[in-house]
Amino acid sequence: MENNNVKTIRDFIEREKKSYASIESTVIPALHEAEGVYGWISPEAIEDISNYTGVSKAKIKGTATFYAMYKNKPMGRHLIQLCTNVVCMVMGSESLLSLLNERYELEPGGMTSDGRFSLVIMECIGACGTAPAMLVDADYYDNLNEKNIFEILDKYQ
């Protein structure tokens, strides 16, 4: 009664564990893999990793919540990471935030009700010269303004 998600994670762990001195060390890469499979570190993801590494669920949950960049709650299909550090803020990222809120009812740390976008505020990505800037999933965009930000986001359904 094994589904595809479980199989992917099991195979990943079987493959990865050869590269590490202890099975506990595979937990961190396995969390990345599981995040890809389930979209976030869901209880199922933790169960799967626990089953195939023998590390307890509490240990895995503790590890996942210790590192800020694991998605510890359900995420939308696309992740918008908008910079609001000083330069981006001066160049208008604050108003972009309120526009996102108006159009999608999207708050920092939140998700749209249709599950399309999640939004997080990110620290400086070193694009001060072309501020404001953001990442959508792994794609990088700069020189954002009230118009082009929606043209960009329309590409992500």
Place this chain on the structure above:
Amino acid sequence: MITITIDGKKVEVEKDTTLLQIALAKDIDIPHLCWDDRIRPFGGCRLCVVEVEGYDRLLSACSTPPENGMVIYTNSEAVINARKAVLDMLLIHHPLDCPVCDKAGNCKLQDLAYKYGSTESAFKEEKKHAVSAESPFIELNPNRCILCGKCVRVCWEHQGVGAINLIDKGFNTKISPAFQEVLDCEFCGQCVDACPVGALGSKPFKYMSLAWFLEERDNICPYCSVGCTITLNVRERRIISAKGVKNKGVNNGDLCGRGRYGVDFVYAANRLTTPLIRENGMLRQSTWDEVMQYLSIHLRKIIKTKGPDSIGAIGSPRCTIEDNYMLQKFMRSVIGTNNIDSDRFGYAKIQQAVEMTFGLHTLPISLNSPLDKDVLLVLESDITSTHPIWGLKFIEAVQKGAKLIVMDPRETKLSKRSSKWLRIKPGTSQAILNGIMKAAIDKGLHLKNKRSREAGNLDALIQLLKAYTIQQVSDIAEICSREFTEVIDMFLKGERRLTAITIGPAENNKGLGTALAASNMVMLLGDGPQALQMPATYSNTYGMWQMGITPDYLPGYEKITDKPGKNIFKMLYEKGQISALFIIGEDPLITYPDLNKLEEVLGSLDLIIAQDIRLTKTAEKFAHIVLPAASWAEKEGTFINAAGIRQKVNKIVEPATDATPDWKIFRNLSRAMHHPIGMDDLSALKEKIHQIKLHIGDEKWNYVPVPYEEMDPPDDDYPLLMVSGNIMQHSGAFSVMSKSLSHVFADSFVQINEYDAEFFGLKDGDIVTIESKRGQAKTKVRISDEVSRGMVFVPLHLKDSRMSELYVAYEGFAAPIIAVKIRK
């Protein structure tokens, strides 16, 4: 050895230690919250910091090893200031709700705040308001937590569970299980003892008393044969709670859930407080005078008319050696019979095997035996449930690099920690052992010493083993032959091997044949009896055997050659063998097999005397006289643990009303029968026991080849094999009396694999009938992948089920597993 200077004193120390351990050994107090000698140093709480010359920062003593010539100051101004600063931080979030905290009086943070003079933090910050998880035994209070992580590491590193962790980070960090609603673990409570503050507590004892009102009294745990020292917290002559204290006892402060939460059986509602006598079919309250007179008249009458051998007795592995000695003395001297036996369905098989193969009358285990081995073989034994604290040594051995091989159809804590786990068919351990021996012979790895070559019956053994090739054994055990070959190689390659088997009365997956095969193996490989660890079951099973509670041995294992008595199979399962029966501390109707036969025989007896701490089912239904015995915490005496160590049992509280220590009941009864047997007080009795000479037997090896067979092979009508055993929280008589333990697992249940459940159309929680060729019982289904296909598992001893009706009282070599069918 190297030399270091602590606070101006030169000391010689070992290299392989830490500054904290050196200081503690020299009675230098270095405060510490997160350190524990059972787990790796963590260096998290920063209270153990010390000043070391040559370093411009303070070092944590718990994680710093000594170096030659090191000069250390444990109490300098810099150190004290640093500790004050750390305490200041800890007190930011700690709620200071000491007046309502059970830990008050035993709280390290409280002590340190008092010592270093700060009760409130200089920092102002909102206290925490985290929600805690639910659990039947363990009370989590994350708001009091100081995040030292000791409980987390004890649970994972030492206990091998990992049920809790520090979840989230920074100010939001809290102690919690993975998914925060419920804490579902084995409830050993080790985290509660580990917690330096009041963040983890015991729910059954919540708000019963602040720690500083409690008086601590040590006793030996009444449950399994490890013989842990438990510290009882007593207030106003009542046992409130139990805990383990570091450096105390064979357990060094470790305790399992039974020991920690199960001692409240002393106050169970069904405790007997007065003698009872049956009148017009009903038991009514009586007095000691009345029952003693009744017994004196009736016992003498039976001796006169039917002879002394028409009276029998069953002793108890839960009673002290003093109680058991007096029982056999009473039976042998006053009554005049050797009809004395005990629960013969468990440890008796080990006793028998040890005598048949090694020529020894007893074989104690060694509690530290797993630690110096490089390969450990555990056969169908859930050691962390039956002997939890001994089981921890296996986990420790694995952490130290030993290979652990587990052969078991059930998933256990040890199988999860094993290097190799083969899910063999239930009851096939004996075939596995034969297979290992055959492989050793084929590889020429057998007969490694003189004793193994000279042991009797070698040719017969070699002849028998011809039928146990890897392929044949793999077919019997339904495992993959390639994996079996791997396991055999792993085991035979070991230089220091250990094989462990438990055979308790509730465990039916091993038989006399299994114990014999294991004994044959350790002889054939030349490892000898010490490489085979088969522990006694209950707190005084070992002592009971030493006291001669058996039809063919006197105290001290002195063999009776002329006229041995009748054993339990004769007395309880053959009609007409006896007409009166003394039952001490046992409840045959609940724990003995073949209920229908048993009820028939018990119903035919003229006189049944049940002596117990509670009104047993057997007493309720059949006893003519019921005698109230004092419980374990209400009398003095001695237990002998599985390692043969004698430990004193202390009287902690006064007996329940008229309850009397068992040994005293026999003394009084012999007086009432005008046949006093001396030993008028406990010290005279102890002196008598002290003088017993132990005949442990001359070690002379002898192979006993036994072919593997199934007692009750499954067929189309009865397709499932039913395995019984103990679970972590219950081991029988006492645990079902405990209110706390019964809170978690009160009802009986049967575990079945999800494939089989689907095949038989069963859902979790269904009430089903299990039927064997002998009887049937109703119970609840629990679907679980802990059991493999083709088998079911039932924990025995849980009250209100007639599981034992399904079993047969069996004296042969095979494992007494029975075939059953299951239906809604």
